[in-house]
Amino acid sequence: MIPTISVFEHSPDRGQGLARDMSVRWAFEEVGQAYEVRQVSLSAIKQPAHQALHPFGQIPTYEEGDLALFESGAIVLHIAEHHVGLLPADPNGRARAIMWMFAALSTVEPPIVQREIAMYMEHDKTWYEKRLPLLEDGIRVRLHQLSSRLGKADWLEEAFSAGDLMMVQVLRRLKTSSVLGEFPNLCAYITRGEARPAFKRAYDAQLAAFIGKPPKQAN
Amino acid sequence: MIPTISVFEHSPDRGQGLARDMSVRWAFEEVGQAYEVRQVSLSAIKQPAHQALHPFGQIPTYEEGDLALFESGAIVLHIAEHHVGLLPADPNGRARAIMWMFAALSTVEPPIVQREIAMYMEHDKTWYEKRLPLLEDGIRVRLHQLSSRLGKADWLEEAFSAGDLMMVQVLRRLKTSSVLGEFPNLCAYITRGEARPAFKRAYDAQLAAFIGKPPKQAN
Numbered sequence: 542m543i544p545t546i547s548v549f550e551h552s553p554d555r556g557q558g559l560a561r562d563m564s565v566r567w568a569f570e571e572v573g574q575a576y577e578v579r580q581v582s583l584s585a586i587k588q589p590a591h592q593a594l595h596p597f598g599q600i601p602t603y604e605e606g607d608l609a610l611f612e613s614g615a616i617v618l619h620i621a622e623h624h625v626g627l628l629p630a631d632p633n634g635r636a637r638a639i640m641w642m643f644a645a646l647s648t649v650e651p652p653i654v655q656r657e658i659a660m661y662m663e664h665d666k667t668w669y670e671k672r673l674p675l676l677e678d679g680i681r682v683r684l685h686q687l688s689s690r691l692g693k694a695d696w697l698e699e700a701f702s703a704g705d706l707m708m709v710q711v712l713r714r715l716k717t718s719s720v721l722g723e724f725p726n727l728c729a730y731i732t733r734g735e736a737r738p739a740f741k742r743a744y745d746a747q748l749a750a751f752i753g754k755p756p757k758q759a760n
Numbered sequence: 761m762i763p764t765i766s767v768f769e770h771s772p773d774r775g776q777g778l779a780r781d782m783s784v785r786w787a788f789e790e791v792g793q794a795y796e797v798r799q800v801s802l803s804a805i806k807q808p809a810h811q812a813l814h815p816f817g818q819i820p821t822y823e824e825g826d827l828a829l830f831e832s833g834a835i836v837l838h839i840a841e842h843h844v845g846l847l848p849a850d851p852n853g854r855a856r857a858i859m860w861m862f863a864a865l866s867t868v869e870p871p872i873v874q875r876e877i878a879m880y881m882e883h884d885k886t887w888y889e890k891r892l893p894l895l896e897d898g899i900r901v902r903l904h905q906l907s908s909r910l911g912k913a914d915w916l917e918e919a920f921s922a923g924d925l926m927m928v929q930v931l932r933r934l935k936t937s938s939v940l941g942e943f944p945n946l947c948a949y950i951t952r953g954e955a956r957p958a959f960k961r962a963y964d965a966q967l968a969a970f971i972g973k974p975p976k977q978a979n
Binding site (some may be wrong): 592596597598599607608610611612614615618619633636637639640642643644646647648650651654655662663666667668671672675679683686687689690 | 816818827831837838859866867870874877881882885
């Protein structure tokens with residue numbers, strides 16, 4: 542059975558692959574699982590029909606038979622658990638890959654999203670110019686720690702995993718910030734992630750959806 | 761082998777069970793797994809020895825044989841996967857329980873933590889009084905959505921799971937905020953979580969650690 546995910550009809554990121562369907566599309570492509578896409582408008586996302594699937598009124602959702610999921614982290618983990626390619630076979634390596642998924646979403650992403658929220662919600666407030674540097678300092682702390690741990694390695698553990706997928710996708714949100722440039726090894730890490738054929742297929746599919754072409758499928 | 765977790769030597773929450781070891785202790789108690797505790801001072805947490813275990817300089821860490829983990833979500837999931845009691849046996853129910861873990865940490869917690877950061881870091885800023893209501897509105901949006909989904913149910917799915925454990929623990933951070941009182945079913949949900957014998961044992965253990973008694977162990 543081919544799973545169906547919901548994505549924005551018109552993604553607010555205008556096809557940059559920063560919406561949360563991107564990590565799910567990338568995971569599907571890494572494991573070679575075909576998927577269907579259902580586009581949801583920004584108004585429909587707040588309606589009962591969508592909120593029955595996603596109580597927080599977001600995308601993506603995942604539907605396969607009688608299973609319905611939301612939360613991109615949970616969906617990527619579900620995909621990773623049911624296919625080969627995103628989690629190491631050895632139990633300890635598997636636990637560490639999942640650990641990095643949580644680290645990406647719970648520890649690295651929040652200060653990055655806070656900056657986005659401020660840019661969107663507080664850009665006209667009197668305090669915006671004073672607060673922005675504080676927000677960037679918060680991001681800098683996490684990037685410094687992540688950069689130190691990554692060092693000269695290609696990936697966070699021995700091989701690319703769902704943990705790298707989520708971390709690269711979180712870091713990509715910073716591509717419009719100059720903070721990222723202070724950490725060359727993290728820039729190279731993102732570039733390695735984006736160079737993966739599966740990333741490129743996922744990126745092209747979400748871009749095609751944005752510009753109105755039929756979304757591409759995995760493989 | 762008995763796993764060891766790291767906890768604060770003097771928790772900044774002064775024994776209220778809001779530090780991130782609490783969810784791990786609670787998970788251990790739910791499944792009846794004994795554990796050892798290693799106390800780490802607020803200065804040691806930033807030193808290389810601890811950062812080798814936890815690159816982001818936080819607690820808890822988890823050590824068992826040659827496996828070392830950080831991120832409370834990942835540790836709770838690891839415990840839940842290796843014992844009976846925190847994840848349903850049926851695969852779809854299991855996936856939904858994990859989904860709620862991610863929802864707690866990625867969607868519900870960030871606005872709650874933002875309020876804490878503002879109270880800690882920005883209380884002396886000129887904009888603090890104007891920003892606080894905005895932060896509470898952000899929390900209110902998520903609580904309203906969660907409250908609507910929970911409805912009159914006891915737990916987020918058919919039975920208590922690791923998803924409820926993480927969600928209750930996230931919501932407990934709001935106990936000093938009046939926002940929580942606007943959602944009686946969420947208050948009752950927290951109370952149900954706190955009434956579980958495993959929660960009480962975990963709470964007592966972290967409190968004993970704070971006030972200087974030897975930490976209690978599971979069972």
